[in-house]
Ligand SMILES: Nc1ncnc2c1ncn2[C@@H]1O[C@H](COP(=O)(O)OP(=O)(O)OP(=O)(O)O)[C@@H](O)[C@H]1O
């Protein structure tokens with residue numbers, strides 16, 4: 001999965017115990033091993049502190065464990081992203097080469113998004129305006145939430161709705177199929193932990209098992 005060149009954003013759906021946090025750990029550790037802190041910076045929203053210590057300092061832009069902290073960081077990141085919006089005088093060549101700003105790509109990683117909330121009061125609401133410009137400004141959202149309640153809450157959730165419309169990548173882990181279509185044409189199904197359907201533009205939709213090692217659970221703390 002390459003969010004830098006393909007979909008930009010990723011939605012992970014799975015009920016409790018389906019392997020959402022484990023997926024995020026695996027993905028973060030893979031990113032960190034391939035990219036320097038100059039190239040990627042993680043902004044983590046993690047109210048249950050499941051990802052605490054997973055991102056090395058070099059790659060960590062901010063870590064929010066509650067809504068107050070998240071609001072502050074969202075404001076700071078939004079200001080940074082606004083500076084990166086292309087000027088109106090930009091040429092196609094400059095746009096393609098991303099010459100008008102420098103810095104790391106910012107990955108907003110949200111675990112347990114249902115706790116953050118997606119309604120009009122969501123602390124993440126300011127990011128909606130940046131979603132379509134993601135590639136130009138080096139901004140990515142990786143968001144994990146429960147399947148349960150999706151059919152009800154996603155109707156008022158602008159951020160997730162926009163991510164779905166844009167054709168974000170998706171990983172659909174275990175959950176109730178009656179919650180409806182979540183990403184692409186995929187509904188959830190009851191599956192073992194770490195098992196899910198990966199939806200990307202690049203490859204046909206496929207059933208995968210997320211890599212998992214116990215080491216990942218402790219490596220962050222050891223760092
Ligand atoms: N890829 C995987 N392969 C094998 N087992 C896994 C995998 N991912 C998770 N598990 C098992 O499932 C358990 C729960 O995983 P995890 O904590 O990632 O789920 P979660 O979706 O984040 O749950 P919650 O919503 O409660 O936070 C893990 O402790 C592990 O035992």
Ligand SMILES: [Mg+2]
Pocket residue numbers: 020021022050111
């Ligand atoms: Mg979790």
